[in-house]
Amino acid sequence: MDKSLLVLAALVTSGFAASISSRSLDNDLREIYNLIPKQKYLEMAxxxxxxxxxxxxxxxxxQGDEWNELIKxxxxxxxxxxxxxxxxxxxxxxxxxxLRIKEKLDKADTSKADRKSKGTFKRFLKEAIPLFPYEDLVAAIKKKIASSPExxxxxxxxxxxxxxxxxxxVVRLPETSKLLAYIAELGLIVDLEGKPKLEDLKKEQD
Structure with missing residues (x-):
């Protein structure tokens, strides 16, 4: 997955508390998630x-009807x-x-938008991506694979x-193709064959 999408995922889920039945697994995921500088991303946004x-x-x-109809x-x-x-x-x-993503988006103050175009996240991502702790996340995931049974x-x-x-x-759905085309217009190029791949991590553990 492209790092730009990971950055935005971190942004819109800031403060998200997962309701996971296993406390051990919950702690593992929180430990990984807490590596992301969410507050810094929120301030930037x-x-x-x-x-x-x-x-x-x-x-x-x-936030608009066109996007929400596609998601629906x-x-x-x-x-x-x-x-x-x-x-x-x-x-x-x-x-x-x-639901958390939708809540975050709906609450965002877009009063400065002129709505003359779809806009772009490119300038934001140019600043945000270098702050994303990709290597630290990969290392943490590898560590959890080795040390945590759950x-x-x-x-x-x-x-x-x-x-x-x-x-x-899901990838073969026409709706998915349309969604990817939309987010590409917004400056998010999603490589469905890109990193991080679970298979790559698995090979390194074998």
């Missing part, structure tokens, strides 16, 4: 919303519902995560053939 109309336009687009259509697909169910059964509260079980399930097939089915 507020500054860009105030000073960068293109950034404000991009956020406003994500995507979530209605059987393929995405099966993937969400798989993740929920893996102890990842995806539905709560998605985290290793989660990792094994997420890197399974079953998970891969579910993701492939």
């Amino acid at each position: 507020k500054r860009y919303l105030r000073d960068d109309p293109d950034f404000a336009n991009a956020v406003a687009f994500l 259509s995507l979530l209605a697909q059987e393929e995405i519902q099966q993937l969400i169910q798989f993740l929920e059964e893996s102890n990842l509260p995806v539905k709560k995560y998605m 985290f290793r079980q989660l990792y094994t399930k997420l890197s399974s053939n079953e998970a891969g097939l579910l993701v492939e089915r």
Whole structure:
């Protein structure tokens, strides 16, 4: 996954408390998540919303009907519902995560947006990406795979053939292609074959 998408995921989920049934797994995930400089990203986002109309336009687009109708259509697909169910059964509260994202976006102050275009996150990401602790996160994940049975079980399930097939089915959806085209316009180029790959981590553990 492209680092720019990871940065925005960290931004919109700042303060997100996962409701995971296992306290040990919850602690593992929080420890990894806490490596991300979420507060710094939030402060940056507020500054860009105030000073960068293109950034404000991009956020406003994500608040708008066109984007929300696409998300609604995507979530209605059987393929995405099966993937969400798989993740929920893996102890990842995806539905709560998605609600948190929507809440964050809806609360963002886009009063500086002129809405003449979809806008772009490019300038924000140029500043934000160098702050993202990618190598630290990879190292922490490797450590958890080696030391935490519950985290290793989660990792094994997420890197399974079953998970891969579910993701492939979602990727082939027309709605997914449209979503990727939209976010590319916003400056987010998502490489579905890019890092981090669970398979790569697995090879290093073997």
